[in-house]
Amino acid sequence: MPNLNTERSRERLTGWFLIAPALLLLLLVFAYPIGRAFWLSLFTKNLGTNLQPVFAGAGNYSRMMGDGRFWQSIWNTTFFTAIAVSIEMILGMGVALVLNQTFRGRGLARTIAILPWALPTALIGLTWTWIFNDQYGVLNDMLLRLPILEWLEQLRSGTLSLPRFLRWFPILLRWIFPNSIPVPPFNWLGDPTLAMFATIAADIWKTTSFVAILLLAGLQSIPEDLYEAHAIDGATPFQSFRQITLPLLMPQILIAVLFRFAQSFGVFDLIKVMTEGGPAGATEMVSIYIYATVMRYLDFGYGAALVVVTFLVLIVAVAIATFLLSKLRTHISGAQ
C-alpha cells in the first residue's frame, strides 16, 4: 500500500521536473531582461562613461522628464495606438460578422481573411512602402485619376456638395491640416502628418484579421436561438446586434483590445521598415526611440529607463483590462 504522502510529493517532484525547463527559459528571456532594465535604469552607462555603469540614482528618470524627444515619442505612440486600435476593432467586427454568415466558399474567404495576420510584418512594411511611394506608388496613381484638385477648390469656395454621410470629412480634413491641405501627388511617407496616417493604415491592414479571428470565435459561441427569439419579439438586426451580440461578445472584445493595445504600443517592425521614425521624428514611436538610444547612441542606462516606463504603461493597461474582465465575468455569471 503506497503512502499517500510520498505519492503526493512524488507527483509534485515530477511536476517540477516537467515544468522546470520551460520556467527557466521564460525566466531567462522574459524576467531577466525586464529585471535587468529596472536595475540598469539606475545607472549611467553610455559612451561618456566608457560603457561602464556609474550609479546615477533617479538621474535617467529626471532626464526623461525634460526629454522632449521622449514625450514626442509617447504622444506619437499614443496617437498611433488610439487611432489604429479603434479602427481595427470596428473593421475587425465587420469582417467577423461577414465571415460568421453562411455562404458558399466561406472556408476560402476565412483563409484569405487571416492571410494578412500570418505574413511577416517587416515584409508587409515593404509592401506598403511601395504602395505609398510618392512617384510610382499605386495609391497616388489611383488618386491622380480622381478630380481631387477640383474638389479641394470647391471645398475652399464652399460649393462642394457631399452626400450626407460624408459631411464630416471636410471638417476632419481642416482639423488634421489646419494650415494647408496637401494636394496630389501626395508625399505619403515624406510628409509628417501623412506618414503617421500611412503607417496607421499599414498597421490596420496587418492586424484587422487578428481582431476578426478573435471576435469570430466569440460570435460562433453565441447560440442562434437567442437571435431567433429576439427577432420573434420584433427586434431589428441592429437591435439584436446591440442587445445580444455586443454584450455577449464583451470578453472577446476586451481581450482583443488588450492584445492590440500591447502590440501597438510596442510597434517596431512596421515603423522601422517604412519610415525609421521619420520624417523629422513624426512617426518615432517609443520602441524606435528605445532602439535608437541603445543601438545608435549606445546609451544603455537611459535605454533601460525607457524600457521600464514602457513596461509600466503596459502593466497598468493589463491591470485595468483584468479588472474589467473580472467584473464582466461576475456580471455574466450573476445574470445566469
Add this chain to the structure above:
Amino acid sequence: MTTDSPSTPAQSSGSLKGLLLAGSVFLVILFSLAPVLWQLLTSLKVNEDISQVPNIYIPLRYTLQHYAELLSRRPFASYLFNSSLVAITSTLLCLGIGSPAAYALARLRLPGEQIILAAVLIVTLFPYILLFLGLLEIVQVLHLANNYLALIIPYTAINLPLTILVMRSFFQQLPRDLEDAAKVDGYNTVQMLWQIVLPTTLPALVTTGILAFIFAWNEFIFALTFITRESMKTIPVAAAQIGGSSVFEIPYGPIAAATVLGTIPLVLLVLFFQRKIIQGLTAGAVKG
C-alpha cells in the same frame, strides 16, 4: 435560417441581403488580397514597367529576372535556409519543452500554479522591444552574436506561453481514464506521457507548431540586432535591407520578389491549415 421563408416581401429582402452579403465578402477578400497581389505583380514586371507613370495594371511583359537576381547576386538561398533552420528548430524545441509544462499545469497539483499561469498570460503581451536590451547583453557576454542560438533560444521562449496555453487547454479536455488506466498498468508519469498521451496529442501539437513557426519566421527585432553577418540573416531582415547602388536607385523589383519569396511558406501554411490556425489563436488568447 430565416432567409428561406416563402413570402414575397421576405424573398425580395432575402435577395437584397444576399447581394449585400456578396458585396461585403468581396470587400473583405479585396481588402485582404490587394496589397499582396500588387507586390506579386510588381515582382513579375520588367523594370521599365515598374517605374511607369501612370502605373501599368495589366503588364504585357512578364519576367523572373528579379527572382534570378535575388538568387544569383545575393545569398538569398542562405536567407531562406537561415529562416527555415531557426524557425523549425525553435518550434520543435518549444513543443518539446512547452508540452510537458502544459501537462503539469493541467493535471498535476503544483503549489504556485496560479501564479505561473498568470505570469505566462501576461508575458504573451510583452512587445519584444522590452526584451531586446537585456537579451543583447546576454548575447554579448556569451559571445552569441552571429550564432543561430542567439535566435533559436529567444524564439523558443517567445512561443512558450502560447504553447503552454494551447496545450494546457487541450490536456484539460483529454479524458482522464486514459491516464488512470496507464497508471494501473504500472507506467510512471513520464513513461505515460511519452507512450500514451503524446500520440493522442498530435493534432494539438501540429496546431501549436504552426503558430510557433509563423511567429519565429516573422520575427524581426532580434534577428536585426543579434545577426550582422550577411550570410546568416533571416528573410525579413535581409529583405528590409536590400538597397541599390545609390539612394536614387531603389531596387523595387528585387524588394518585391524578396517579399513574395518570404511570404510563400506562410501563404502555404495558411492555405492548408486555416482551421487549425484559427483554433490555436483563439485557444491561446481567449481560454487559459
